[in-house]
Amino acid sequence: MPEPKLPDSLLQTLQDSLEKKDSGLPLATAQDLARISYGLAYIVLPDLVYRSFEEFLKSWHDSWPMGWMLCDFGCSKENVRTTIEQKAAFKTTTAPFGPNCDGYFVQFPTPPPYPILSEEEFQALIASKQRPRLAPYFAAVIHDRTSGDRNYFTLGQSPAGGTTFRTVTEEGENCNLGPGPEPDLAKFYQHIVDFAVG
Numbered sequence: 696m697p698e699p700k701l702p703d704s705l706l707q708t709l710q711d712s713l714e715k716k717d718s719g720l721p722l723a724t725a726q727d728l729a730r731i732s733y734g735l736a737y738i739v740l741p742d743l744v745y746r747s748f749e750e751f752l753k754s755w756h757d758s759w760p761m762g763w764m765l766c767d768f769g770c771s772k773e774n775v776r777t778t779i780e781q782k783a784a785f786k787t788t789t790a791p792f793g794p795n796c797d798g799y800f801v802q803f804p805t806p807p808p809y810p811i812l813s814e815e816e817f818q819a820l821i822a823s824k825q826r827p828r829l830a831p832y833f834a835a836v837i838h839d840r841t842s843g844d845r846n847y848f849t850l851g852q853s854p855a856g857g858t859t860f861r862t863v864t865e866e867g868e869n870c871n872l873g874p875g876p877e878p879d880l881a882k883f884y885q886h887i888v889d890f891a892v893g
Contacts (some may be wrong), residue, residue: 723775725807728784729830731769733802734811736831736849739768741799741863744836744847751836755799761787762801790884792837792891799836801881806830809852818855829854832878835887850875850883850892 723731743751755761770777784804792798809829810819821885831851838845845891846862853859853874872890876882 703836713825719786720774720776723770723773723777723781725804727773727775727778728781728804729806730828731766731773731775732785732806732830733828735765735769736801736803736834736851737863737869739765740834740836741847741867744845745865748838748845755787765801788880792888795839795841797838797840798884798887799838800884801834803831805832806852807877811855811856812854829859831859833880833883835883837887848872848887850878850886860890 726851737818740751743754754764763782766777766782766785781804786802788800788802790798790800829852831849833850835848836845836846845865847864849861849863851861856873858878860872862870862872864870876886
């Protein structure tokens with residue numbers, strides 16, 4: 696179910712309020728939003744899902760809109776402020792994976808393009824210990840209500856172009872599951888289904 700759309704007059708009131716509240720902070724850039732998205736997708740959300748799932752569910756159902764809450768949390772860590780349009784780019788929705796299996800999806804702002812590196816450039820980057828920060832497009836939490844099992848997947852940028860399908864385990868391992876589909880929510884959903892079946 697998509698998040699409700701706020702009336703333009705309320706959006707302007709919120710924007711005016713935000714500008715007064717955060718007037719001393721710099722406005723987030725596209726790179727800032729990519730960094731915030733990365734932290735949310737690979738650290739904050741997996742930690743909530745695996746260690747505080749009841750809190751995750753409460754926030755999901757009680758915090759409206761949940762995407763804005765995530766954006767605000769990330770911005771507080773980066774000491775930046777956002778516009779209403781930037782906040783609205785953090786979207787959430789649900790989609791079931793069966794009668795007893797819930798899916799919770801977070802869509803992040805479209806990140807700036809990642810520079811395509813040659814194999815030599817990529818190896819040099821890794822050798823310099825500067826790990827590439829590949830921003831996510833989506834995150835998905837899959838909850839089997841019968842068993843209580845939870846799985847967490849992301850679809851993010853790939854250093855070779857295209858996307859990478861990943862999982863973060865309960866132990867905190869960030870695992871590459873191979874190439875992913877183009878960054879489209881319906882295709883990401885189907886890719887998870889195909890992965891689970893295959």
